[in-house]
Amino acid sequence: xxxxxxxRTELRTRDQDVAVDAIMRIADHxxxxxxxxxxxxxFSVRSAHLADWGTDVVAAHGVRYxxxxxxxxxxxxxVWLHGHGxxxxxxxxxxxxxxxxxxxxLGTTLVFDNVEPAKxxxxxxxxxxxxxAEEITGLAPVDLRFLSWxxxxxxxxxxxxxxxxxxxxxxxxxxxDIPPVLAEQLLRLAMAALLRAFPNTTMTASRMPVAGxxxxxxxxxxxxxxxxxxxxxxxxxEIAAASGVDSRTLQEAFRxxxxxxxxxxxxxxxxxxxxxxxxxxxxxxxxTVAGVARRWGFVRPRRFATAYREAFGEPPRTGP
Numbered sequence: 001x002x003x004x005x006x007x008r009t010e011l012r013t014r015d016q017d018v019a020v021d022a023i024m025r026i027a028d029h030x031x032x033x034x035x036x037x038x039x040x041x042x043f044s045v046r047s048a049h050l051a052d053w054g055t056d057v058v059a060a061h062g063v064r065y066x067x068x069x070x071x072x073x074x075x076x077x078x079v080w081l082h083g084h085g086x087x088x089x090x091x092x093x094x095x096x097x098x099x100x101x102x103x104x105x106l107g108t109t110l111v112f113d114n115v116e117p118a119k120x121x122x123x124x125x126x127x128x129x130x131x132x133a134e135e136i137t138g139l140a141p142v143d144l145r146f147l148s149w150x151x152x153x154x155x156x157x158x159x160x161x162x163x164x165x166x167x168x169x170x171x172x173x174x175x176x177d178i179p180p181v182l183a184e185q186l187l188r189l190a191m192a193a194l195l196r197a198f199p200n201t202t203m204t205a206s207r208m209p210v211a212g213x214x215x216x217x218x219x220x221x222x223x224x225x226x227x228x229x230x231x232x233x234x235x236x237x238e239i240a241a242a243s244g245v246d247s248r249t250l251q252e253a254f255r256x257x258x259x260x261x262x263x264x265x266x267x268x269x270x271x272x273x274x275x276x277x278x279x280x281x282x283x284x285x286x287x288t289v290a291g292v293a294r295r296w297g298f299v300r301p302r303r304f305a306t307a308y309r310e311a312f313g314e315p316p317r318t319g320p
Contacts, residue, residue: 006048006171006178019043019060026056026121027076027104029112032066036115048171050183052125053190055168057081059118069110075129076104077194078121079161085114087149094150101160103149103198120164122190128235132191134247135236135263137202147199160197163189170299181270181297184233189299214253218243222250222262230269236262270296271311274304281318289316 011022020031022045035041041062048055053074059082084097089110096102104110106126130141151157167190170176178186195202221243226234239262240250254261260268274296281287290301293316298304308316 005176006050006054008048008172008174009046011045012042013044014042016041016043016063019045023058026058026123027069027072029067029069033060034064034066035062036064037062046172048168050171050178050187052128053187054123055164055171056121056123057119057168057172058121060114061116064113064115065117066113067111069104069112071107071109072104073106074123075106075126075194076121076123077160077164077198078102078119079164080117080119082118083114083116085112085117087112089149092149096150099157099161101151101157101164101197103146103194105146105149120168122164122167122194124187124191124194128187129191129194131235131237131247132188133195133200133202135251135261136192136195138248138251139202143201145201147201147204149198151197152199156197160193163193177294179295179297180233181231182294182299185297185299214245214249214256216253216257218245218250218253219257222254223258223265226262226266227269230266230273234266239266267307268311270298271307274298274316275308275312278316278318279320283319287318289318292316 011018013019016033020033022043023029023031026045026047039062043061044057044059046057065085078101080096080098080100080102082098084095086093086095087102087104087110088094089105089108094102127141130144133139133144134141151160167186170186171178222239225239225242236250237247240247243250245253250262254265258265274292277292277295278287278289289305293301293304298307305316308314
């Protein structure tokens with residue numbers, strides 16, 4: 001069973017070698033460090049890991065931190081907090097400072113020259129990102145590519161920065177449990193924000209025709225599977241596999257016969273489960289609206305309350 005709390009670590013040190021070892025665990029690289037202000041030299045690394053993704057806040061003071069980062073298994077994206085620098089790979093080169101968002105793509109060697117950098121990072125599984133892109137747009141996972149490593153415009157940059165800050169705060173709160181369904185939704189939030197902010201082929205590629213037969217039997221199989229498994233993390237590709245079709249066929253079947261999406265139906269089922277749990281609560285049993293919302297994957301209590309009221313015509317509350 002996956003833990004309900006992220007694995008959290010924090011390091012503060014003046015030792016350059018200790019700091020490099022910690023940063024290496026985030027992304028393998030060849031460092032080139034020059035001390036610019038010896039009295040202020042210091043490094044900090046704060047990380048939170050959940051299954052195959054996580055967040056990091058990395059800062060280096062009193063140094064110029066250059067490096068070469070080799071291709072990595074996870075996609076890394078984030079936001080500058082302090083300092084300034086540049087990164088270059090292939091034909092792209094970007095100079096950045098506080099508030100700027102960035103994406104370090106897979107399969108590319110990157111060269112960095114950073115002055116007193118401080119960054120918030122999110123590490124994401126590319127397979128999950130490609131699966132979400134297919135779910136949202138129908139683009140085949142093999143065709144997902146990022147066309148630029150910085151957000152499309154300032155508004156999207158600011159939205160991405162706010163999402164990263166939310167994720168870092170959420171995962172690093174020592175008093176906060178992260179039930180598996182909530183972890184699934186937090187990961188989905190991160191991936192959707194990334195796809196929205198950074199130019200990629202979901203915005204430019206033509207859609208492939210739907211494969212297979214999108215009949216009502218597909219929806220019946222999928223809804224039965226969702227209702228049985230809603231209490232654990234689910235992806236659209238997993239629901240599709242259980243229904244005997246591919247993801248695009250599943251999406252088309254739901255649009256045609258259910259007037260919703262697989263994710264929309266899953267959300268509806270989880271709202272129903274949350275309502276049943278709230279109504280079954282008794283005084284003193286420890287059940288809270290916030291706890292139930294988190295149990296069923298609702299990241300923001302206010303949005304849970306809004307969705308609950310829209311679905312059931314009443315605010316969420318404990319008891320019959």
